[in-house]
Amino acid sequence: MSVSEDQVAEAMYAMIKEYHGKRNLKALDLSKAMIEKFGEEECDKKFCKKAIRQLIDSGRCTYSYVGGSYIVLPPDSPDAR
Amino acid sequence: MVEKLRDTPKIDELMKGPWPSFVKEIKLSAKLSGRAGERANDLLGVLERSYNDKIGHWKHGGIVGVMGYGGGVIGRYNDLPEEFPKVAHFHTVRVNQPSGWFYKTDVLRKICDLWEKHGSGVTNMHGSTGDIILLGCATEDLEPVFADLTEMGFDLGGSGSDVRTPSACCGMARCEWACYDTMGACHDITQTFQDELHRPAFPYKYKFKFAGCPNDCVASVARSDMSIIGTWRDDIQMDAAAVSEYAQSGKFDMQADVVGRCPTGCMSWDGQKLAIDNRNCVKCMHCINAMPKALAPGRDRGATVLLGSKAPIVGGALLSSVMVPFLKMEPPYEDLKELAEAIWDLWGEHGKNRERVGEFIQRIGMSNFLEQIGLDPIPEMVIQPRTNPYIFFETEEEE
Ligand code: SF4
Ligand code: SF4
Numbered sequence: 001m002s003v004s005e006d007q008v009a010e011a012m013y014a015m016i017k018e019y020h021g022k023r024n025l026k027a028l029d030l031s032k033a034m035i036e037k038f039g040e041e042e043c044d045k046k047f048c049k050k051a052i053r054q055l056i057d058s059g060r061c062t063y064s065y066v067g068g069s070y071i072v073l074p075p076d077s078p079d080a081r
Numbered sequence: 082m083v084e085k086l087r088d089t090p091k092i093d094e095l096m097k098g099p100w101p102s103f104v105k106e107i108k109l110s111a112k113l114s115g116r117a118g119e120r121a122n123d124l125l126g127v128l129e130r131s132y133n134d135k136i137g138h139w140k141h142g143g144i145v146g147v148m149g150y151g152g153g154v155i156g157r158y159n160d161l162p163e164e165f166p167k168v169a170h171f172h173t174v175r176v177n178q179p180s181g182w183f184y185k186t187d188v189l190r191k192i193c194d195l196w197e198k199h200g201s202g203v204t205n206m207h208g209s210t211g212d213i214i215l216l217g218c219a220t221e222d223l224e225p226v227f228a229d230l231t232e233m234g235f236d237l238g239g240s241g242s243d244v245r246t247p248s249a250c251c252g253m254a255r256c257e258w259a260c261y262d263t264m265g266a267c268h269d270i271t272q273t274f275q276d277e278l279h280r281p282a283f284p285y286k287y288k289f290k291f292a293g294c295p296n297d298c299v300a301s302v303a304r305s306d307m308s309i310i311g312t313w314r315d316d317i318q319m320d321a322a323a324v325s326e327y328a329q330s331g332k333f334d335m336q337a338d339v340v341g342r343c344p345t346g347c348m349s350w351d352g353q354k355l356a357i358d359n360r361n362c363v364k365c366m367h368c369i370n371a372m373p374k375a376l377a378p379g380r381d382r383g384a385t386v387l388l389g390s391k392a393p394i395v396g397g398a399l400l401s402s403v404m405v406p407f408l409k410m411e412p413p414y415e416d417l418k419e420l421a422e423a424i425w426d427l428w429g430e431h432g433k434n435r436e437r438v439g440e441f442i443q444r445i446g447m448s449n450f451l452e453q454i455g456l457d458p459i460p461e462m463v464i465q466p467r468t469n470p471y472i473f474f475e476t477e478e479e480e
């Protein structure tokens with residue numbers, strides 16, 4: 001694969017930042033968007049799962065529950081302001 | 082210890098009568114020293130206020146949890162924080178229970194001590210999901226709670242759009258009817274799907290429940306998205322001498338109480354001998370429960386895998402439908418895991434937000450669903466095959 005996990009995580013982060021305060025994104029919304037962006041050959045569901053894990057475990061993103069589970073920016077993130 | 086308990090004339094009514102009372106228990110917690118007592122006391126106040134106002138004063142959800150986990154903590158906040166400051170946050174912590182709910186007493190004491198230290202002293206053993214439920218903790222206490230729990234060997238359970246904490250009946254540990262090792266299967270599935278349990282990525286919740294036989298003591302057929310119910314495919318084991326003993330005991334009428342209540346009428350009794358047409362037995366367990374010393378499940382044992390139930394509070398309940406009539410339940414349970422993953426792939430891709438897998442099947446149709454996950458339709462999937470065959474079998478056109 002020529003696309004790295006970091007690249008996918010960055011692209012996901014950019015998307016979460018762009019939609020912050022406008023629309024909540026689920027893990028699946030992120031995966032679908034990445035598969036469309038990079039192509040299934042380069043970035044499949046498992047790869048997307050790893051990228052999400054990286055975003056959550058690093059603390060750059062967090063889970064929130066609003067009638068469903070979403071991935072969001074933590075409230076204290078500079079990008080959340 | 083709080084100086085004075087909240088005045089609660091309305092909810093005090095719930096302490097009257099001979100049954101256990103949650104109000105009585107919360108009042109006991111309110112006598113604890115430190116934060117636990119203060120929280121329990123303010124909880125009494127909010128409850129009383131809710132009964133007066135005829136509305137709940139709780140909001141739930143939001144960003145709350147422990148690092149790396151998307152489930153296990155249900156954020157709760159009261160909407161009167163000035164009036165009840167000690168329960169401004171009153172989060173619920175779900176702890177993954179041991180398979181079959183077996184504990185040593187020292188572990189139970191440690192859990193209670195932990196909750197008096199960090200929470201409110203109020204617990205719910207166990208919640209409808211099966212987890213240990215610890216009620217009432219502030220956001221800043223969540224990480225310390227998690228650290229103490231993991232040190233004791235516990236982990237958080239599921240909440241939100243993820244695999245909910247799987248649960249199992251006590252199965253082979255205590256019950257002679259268990260047709261497979263429910264506790265082993267539950268533990269294996271819990272360990273295999275840790276990611277799915279802690280990192281929500283589904284349209285909605287997905288519950289596994291493991292029952293060792295069709296008595297279904299964990300109510301899996303009504304309360305889990307995937308019900309794994311023990312069964313057998315050979316003949317019911319019968320001890321003819323013990324059957325005679327039951328017949329002569331005078332405790333029940335063999336014809337009316339056992340044979341007459343067989344749902345498929347596949348038993349007969351000539352006054353001396355009991356006969357079972359095992360091909361027509363639907364494994365309801367009635368006769369076995371009635372004569373446990375004389376009858377037992379067959380020896381060729383496994384489980385039926387069913388899908389799609391849910392027990393909502395508001396809408397009507399949905400029972401699960403058969404997916405696989407018989408599966409040998411042996412570690413590492415690969416077939417079961419593959420089936421679950423195929424279902425998640427399809428439902429994950431096309432399910433709507435907050436749509437349970439059973440509702441998804443209702444929306445797209447059972448035959449469509451089966452085709453997509455690669456299972457062939459079979460008569461066992463039809464709930465009432467003799468009266469309502471709702472699956473339409475397509476006959477392939479011959480050239
Ligand atoms: S479901 Fe069956 S095996 Fe499990 S505890 Fe109940 S009777 Fe026993
Ligand atoms: S288990 Fe149920 S269906 Fe089977 S023989 Fe006994 S009563 Fe009849």
